Amino acid sequence: MYGSLPRRQVFRIVAAAAVATTVSLGTVACGGSAGQASDELVYWSMWKAGEPQAKVLESAIASFTKETGVKVKVEWKGRDVSKQLAPTLNTRNVPADLMDSADRFVKSTFVATGQGLDLSPVYDMEIPGEAGKKVGDVIDPKYRDYATADGKPWLVPYEVLAEQIWYNGDELKDVASAPPKTWDDFVTLLGERKSARNDGPLALDADIADYSAFWTYHAVLRDLGPGAFGAAAVDKTGAKFDDPAFLAAIQKIEKLVKDGYFAKGYDGSKYPAIQQKWAGGGADFLLLGTFAPSETKPSAKEGFAYRSFPFPEGAKGEQTQEISLIGFAIPAQAGNAEAAKKFVAYFMNKERLSKIASEAGNITPRPDIEVPAELADVKKTLDTAETHPALDGVKMDNADWYTKVFQPVNTELITGKASAADFVAKLKSTSVDFWKLND
Amino acid sequence: MTVTAVRETEPALGRAPAPAAQGSPLTRGRRRLFWPFVAPALVLYTVFYILPTLATAWISLNKWAGAGPMEFAGLDNYRRLLLDPIFHDSFANTLTILFVVGGATFALSFLLTMILRDMAGRKAVRSIIFFPNIVSGIVLSILWGFLFQADGVVNQALRAFGVDDPPNWLGADNLFSIIMIGLVWVQTGFYTTILMAAVDRIPKDLYEVCDLEGANAWQRFRHVTLPLVWDVVGVCAVLWSISAIKIFEFIYAFAGAAGQLPPTKVWNTALYAYAEAFAGGVPKYGSAAATGMVMLALVGVLVVLLRRMFRRDPVQF
Numbered sequence: 231m232y233g234s235l236p237r238r239q240v241f242r243i244v245a246a247a248a249v250a251t252t253v254s255l256g257t258v259a260c261g262g263s264a265g266q267a268s269d270e271l272v273y274w275s276m277w278k279a280g281e282p283q284a285k286v287l288e289s290a291i292a293s294f295t296k297e298t299g300v301k302v303k304v305e306w307k308g309r310d311v312s313k314q315l316a317p318t319l320n321t322r323n324v325p326a327d328l329m330d331s332a333d334r335f336v337k338s339t340f341v342a343t344g345q346g347l348d349l350s351p352v353y354d355m356e357i358p359g360e361a362g363k364k365v366g367d368v369i370d371p372k373y374r375d376y377a378t379a380d381g382k383p384w385l386v387p388y389e390v391l392a393e394q395i396w397y398n399g400d401e402l403k404d405v406a407s408a409p410p411k412t413w414d415d416f417v418t419l420l421g422e423r424k425s426a427r428n429d430g431p432l433a434l435d436a437d438i439a440d441y442s443a444f445w446t447y448h449a450v451l452r453d454l455g456p457g458a459f460g461a462a463a464v465d466k467t468g469a470k471f472d473d474p475a476f477l478a479a480i481q482k483i484e485k486l487v488k489d490g491y492f493a494k495g496y497d498g499s500k501y502p503a504i505q506q507k508w509a510g511g512g513a514d515f516l517l518l519g520t521f522a523p524s525e526t527k528p529s530a531k532e533g534f535a536y537r538s539f540p541f542p543e544g545a546k547g548e549q550t551q552e553i554s555l556i557g558f559a560i561p562a563q564a565g566n567a568e569a570a571k572k573f574v575a576y577f578m579n580k581e582r583l584s585k586i587a588s589e590a591g592n593i594t595p596r597p598d599i600e601v602p603a604e605l606a607d608v609k610k611t612l613d614t615a616e617t618h619p620a621l622d623g624v625k626m627d628n629a630d631w632y633t634k635v636f637q638p639v640n641t642e643l644i645t646g647k648a649s650a651a652d653f654v655a656k657l658k659s660t661s662v663d664f665w666k667l668n669d
Numbered sequence: 670m671t672v673t674a675v676r677e678t679e680p681a682l683g684r685a686p687a688p689a690a691q692g693s694p695l696t697r698g699r700r701r702l703f704w705p706f707v708a709p710a711l712v713l714y715t716v717f718y719i720l721p722t723l724a725t726a727w728i729s730l731n732k733w734a735g736a737g738p739m740e741f742a743g744l745d746n747y748r749r750l751l752l753d754p755i756f757h758d759s760f761a762n763t764l765t766i767l768f769v770v771g772g773a774t775f776a777l778s779f780l781l782t783m784i785l786r787d788m789a790g791r792k793a794v795r796s797i798i799f800f801p802n803i804v805s806g807i808v809l810s811i812l813w814g815f816l817f818q819a820d821g822v823v824n825q826a827l828r829a830f831g832v833d834d835p836p837n838w839l840g841a842d843n844l845f846s847i848i849m850i851g852l853v854w855v856q857t858g859f860y861t862t863i864l865m866a867a868v869d870r871i872p873k874d875l876y877e878v879c880d881l882e883g884a885n886a887w888q889r890f891r892h893v894t895l896p897l898v899w900d901v902v903g904v905c906a907v908l909w910s911i912s913a914i915k916i917f918e919f920i921y922a923f924a925g926a927a928g929q930l931p932p933t934k935v936w937n938t939a940l941y942a943y944a945e946a947f948a949g950g951v952p953k954y955g956s957a958a959a960t961g962m963v964m965l966a967l968v969g970v971l972v973v974l975l976r977r978m979f980r981r982d983p984v985q986f
Binding site for chain 2: 309310313316317318319320334335338339342343344345435437438439440494495497498499500501502503625626627628629630632633634637638641642645647660663667668
């Protein structure tokens, strides 16, 4: 430099540059899959390399390539796969021909934007290695209905998740022989267990808003039936919250909190502290999805026998089971949709799909596939009960309301900061305001 | 984006400025070389900063799910931000971080600078307090979480000292305070390091004069140290404002878990923008972009104000 710049000018340059660096929402450039041969497909997965599901899929991909000659370029993107794919969906070169993800991500990324392929043809495809059987024949129809919008299926599921109340059958033999069926039975049992251990028997990592929501939602579900919570969520007048039955359901949860049935530290820990505490014998019951056993196994005490029962019955009586799905979806603009469909049909073959159960420890949508021992109780419920989307699909279809309106108030209820009456009043008023703004 | 400021005449820096005569070969040579030197940087800057900013501004005027058609919405996204109570909380949290965490960080940095100025082994200490800045915020936030949870290190220590009912640090009411303390802890080393470097440049004899005059520590700081590091403090204030508004990962990793967002109570505007785009439902890129533009405007205003606040003739020494 010829002589130093005046300090003030340096300052100004630094400041201007620094201001510009705050622009953090840039546009993303993506390499496309244009110009590929049709005997290739690009698959973006929600799993990370090395996860059990990734290993199962990897071996299926290897044999698929060997048998059909179609090369599969797989990228283990992790859980944010749909976020990464979303901005590319309406471009000419969508980088993936096949994606898998949890139902709600597929629905918000593909269905809401009209960027997903109608998967009816996949359900009509014959499964390689199972003569005369189509994909639609082997998947339980209720799962297909679940993942259908306007008559078009948007997902081919390969994993079914369901929430139940988990416990150690080795320790609670009475519960194992006769799980509590009604709410009153359940509360009685909680009372016994609380005095036995001098601490709340219910494990909950309340820093995960979903886990707290499971309790409230299930109470509403059992008293008002499937769909009631979902209907209340989108009620722009808030009138549905005035139903005395709604308040009664919330009062059940209020009682659990007031009577100290949640294990100490539930409202001031970092996930997964409390579920680990539960697995180590520090609490009795954990309301969680079918991933509970595989998540807690490393910290489970010696001889832990995973057993579960559905959330106890309320005023509605009949037992239903809420579920969510993980499966395949294909972008509407995919360059190699045919190859992608082929792979999906190939993977749904009994022998290949059963590894999702035997090796990845999950329930599959094929009723004829054996489930891992620790999920046997869930499977029993699934085979008999009516199923419906987790949280009535609220997290799937109205995530904004769920995050901004329901969760904050619900966390107050679960951590004892708000009474049932406060909860209902606040939920109603914030809901009405929310819908005024987001109509 | 440019920051306008009134130019003032600089005092001569001991060297006469080149005469601005049109014909001076030196000036002509300089003028010829101006564009070749500036152009590459300007091109990069335009492509990577200015265009994305304009794109973001455009997106903020639309309703867009990140895929599919864009629907022009005018200022509707901004109207919604104005009326959304969650955004109000997020904005308030951003300002709280900016002023409260900033104030605490700077107070602590000055204090450490004063203490470390004549301490033996200060280089080592400087490295130690700079350490939190090197480690990823994610790692720190996880560590911080384990310190403060119900059965965490802090509470066990308190119980050992006979506190039977330690506070619920991570409860909804205390969570944001803990986040702020964590942020102070992370940031302090960085600003202390910069301030110390500035203090190191101050000639020793000025302090010797202070001693002879019988000035106490506060007077020394008030009349010697502060005026001589004033412009560096100004730079630090700008840097802090910018990074404070962008803080994201510490809150996200500390208060969120298992792929879930933290409770809305502890959101700042950066988290709000993220949630608008990625909360799990249909992404609202328009609203997220509008939040980004609000943050950009906030930074702009702050930088201009700070520049005015810290404007004074530099002291020569």
